[in-house]
Amino acid sequence: MKIPDFLKSYSKQTKELLKFNDEKKAMSLAVGGDFEAVGLLEYYLLIQQGLKPVDTVVDVGCGSGRLASQLRSYLSGLYVGIDVVPELFQYAESICSRPDWKFYAAPGLKIPEPDNSADFICFFSVFTHLLHEETFQYLEDARRVIKPNGKIIFSYLEFAIPSHWFIFKNSLIDQRPDKVLNQFVSRDAIQAWTEHLNLSVMEINDGDKPHINLSGQVVRWDDGREMRGKGNLGQSVCVLMKR
Template sequence: MAQFHFVEDYEKFVSQLVKTYPIDEAMAMAVGGNFEHTGRVETNLLLHAGLCDGMKVFDLGCGSGRLAVSLSKSGINLQYMGTDVVQALLDYAKSKTPSHFEFKRHLDISIPAADASIDIACAFSVFTHLLHYETYLYLEDMRRALKPGGLIVFSFLEFAEKGHWHVFESTVDAQRVKQVGHLNTFIERNAIQAWAEHLKLEVVQFIDGGTPVLDGAPLGQATVILQRPVEGRG
């Protein structure tokens, strides 16, 4: 099977970080830094979306456990599964979270979960590094794995948000000197709305990157909440 571009990109990226920095610093840098702070913001976004006791959460691209660690400290009784393409990140996340939290290396563009088994599927800073058709395929399989009424929460970059321009500008600068690292992808809201329509998902809410959530800090990236309709509605 051919290896997807993002597998090789991130294996190389994480390997270099681990060789260069102390392990905790490397694992934080692997997910963009601000490990604890961003984990809390992501948790607030899930709470805002409707996360509560007894739910099953699927975390696509869980990395070194930024969200998982925060969820484990939240006091919420939940089931959790996180997947990533880099085993070193998963091993670190496992070492920092409760034993019942599950972590799995998964290289296919799919969700390793049964039909209608997940309450919330999330992807923070994941689709920002994928091609659009890859994102669509992930969303398609997330919908399959969602319970009726279940939610998808994911972050994205958009040109309409001025605070995101620096990401595009830095990518352009890197291309000029032939030093582009991993892919940075922008997704406009009309694309997300079109995907949702074709996948029979309802757009619940868009949240601007600069908008604080639950009296906390903003994420920086924009976020969307999608819902699989309950039976009889779609």
């Protein structure tokens, strides 16, 4: 089976969405919908992990700005948003209106930021669309960029979570040659990667169990569902720290 080219797949998908929808809706659909709900959950996840206003955040696969739009009033420090699709990160830059922040195209599997410069590096729904070798390369460079005791946070799909099965099943059905790759990651793979990269696994949270403290905020999904008290992204979440 031919492995889909994630750059071509996402670029084509974004252009098609912009053709048939207004910009705001297209930019939400391009990152899977639920723009505000997912952004809030990512925001509160970082707060729970100790994000301070003065910190530096690198958001790999920033998309159209779900996380960035939630951070714009909280974060006084530097935010760096990178993505492979120009239409997405340019939209994120426009809605944030933070001239002190940086948005630019992701150059392959590297993070072009200085060594030991970031307090948090996020990969939300990024490794879900990469080969395992590509994920390892990204983590390798993230270890270079993250500060000592800084955190690398990523979401991922795994067969251990029953609710993730429908994604795998739909991938079997979808025979398009340019479909977006849906990759699953096992916890033993995470353990092997972190051992070879000298990273520590701080915690792993099941995607189907509430684990994000919402601090009184009600998170409303596009389908009308509400999360109160604690929420979850759907994808599992892993938190790493440099040893």
